[in-house]
Amino acid sequence: MAEREMAHRLFAREFNDARFQVSPGDDRSSEHDLHSPNFLVTKAGAKVNRLFIAGVVTEVEDIGNQKGVEKELWKARISDPTGTFTVYSGSYQPEASVFLSTVEVPSYVTIVGKVRSYEPGDGSVFVSIRPEEINHANEDIRNRWVVETARLTLDRLDVFEDILSSDMKETEIVEFLSGGDVSSNIREGICLALDYYHTDLAYLKDLKENVRNALVTIEKGFSSRTGSQSDAEDLILHILEGMNEGKGLEYSVLVREANSKDMPVDAVDSAVRSLLSRGHIYEPKVGFLRLVL
Template identity: 40%
Template sequence: MSSTPTREVARRVFAREFNDGGYTFKESDDERAPHYLLLPTGAKANRVFFVGTLTEKEDVGDDNEYWRGRIVDPTGTFFAYAGQYQPEAASALRELEPPAYLSVVGKPRTFETDDGNINVSVQPESITEVDAATRDRWVVETADRTLDRIAAFEDEGNEYARMAREQYDLSVEAYRDAAIAALESLEETDELEAGAEA
């Protein structure tokens, strides 16, 4: 067996659920052990994968470029930050002009504000411009994954769901509603486009 660490699978997650997460943990004391964000539906995420619309971008760096992108999916907003240590992602944010559909893979990052709230953002590994069909496919697949996590939430053997129940005082029904609303938003878009073509 090789001891080379394998890259963690990037979890598909909607902004609504991602932003409600805030609890991070490691599964070993090794200093190189991966950090995980605990998703409220009971899964661990070392990396996330989302697709949304870049609605605004801003260079918020002082001495060096440090780009913040605001990326919206049907359930809410992701904030992605990229600087000198994420040169490809920073370059993508610099070059892209809103509005644009983006596919983003990155690591969850948490930050405690002065008033004790936890803000969650993404440190992107890759940012790719995509088309509306790719965005729609992501919404459908992410809704499926979210509903699968919710279905497994009450399973006694699901240690991450147990952890989520302990860490978050949240109802997973809100994420079911968000997933269904996201799917319904696609149908509305299809109807609008069909009407425009008629």
């Protein structure tokens, strides 16, 4: 029986950028066992079959009655500070399906699941997760996931940047990756990403900035907030709590209410962006805001 693949950590931004799947027997992969799993290779050199993610459930939908899909199928969106994961749970994931059918939106959760990719034939690729396990979480668990995921991601990006910043040839790259403390998974992932995506430094630097921004939001959450920023965020939360009728509050209404309490528009915008990034509020639909309870 094949060993179960490790559940890796990825941010939503990197996961959603992925377009390349390595199947058993593919010449570009070192895996040739017929029973070996499929892997999704990201543009930044991650090679994953299973993921461990943490974030906020912002949407759950029963799509089992739609044409061309499984009879029982739930679709959920899980947000982290960099983007949103799409999760599908069907009849082969009964416990996860029950969880999604009853979970309160929004809620903090952790998910372990297998990656999936779908190509409709028009050149586009959609990636998603099929959950094996879903659990309730809280902001502290989500924050610790962000910190550890950032550490692992930045370490991998540093290795990839070292390669792209050098004049190494293909054989030298393999030798460089084999000679250090780089795991076989990262070594294969980087080589596959170079071959398929031709990843450049600009992409890695942009992703790095994205990850650092995610860390900044967590640092703000860990630190004690003082002064006007704290007051502004507390006022926004108070307004959302008092005026929410279940579907969220329109941003323009929030701004008008905050203005009536002497908060300028730029302060509202700054407070809203901070609260969104830390998972205290979310957008159930464009232009509306709602508390994460």
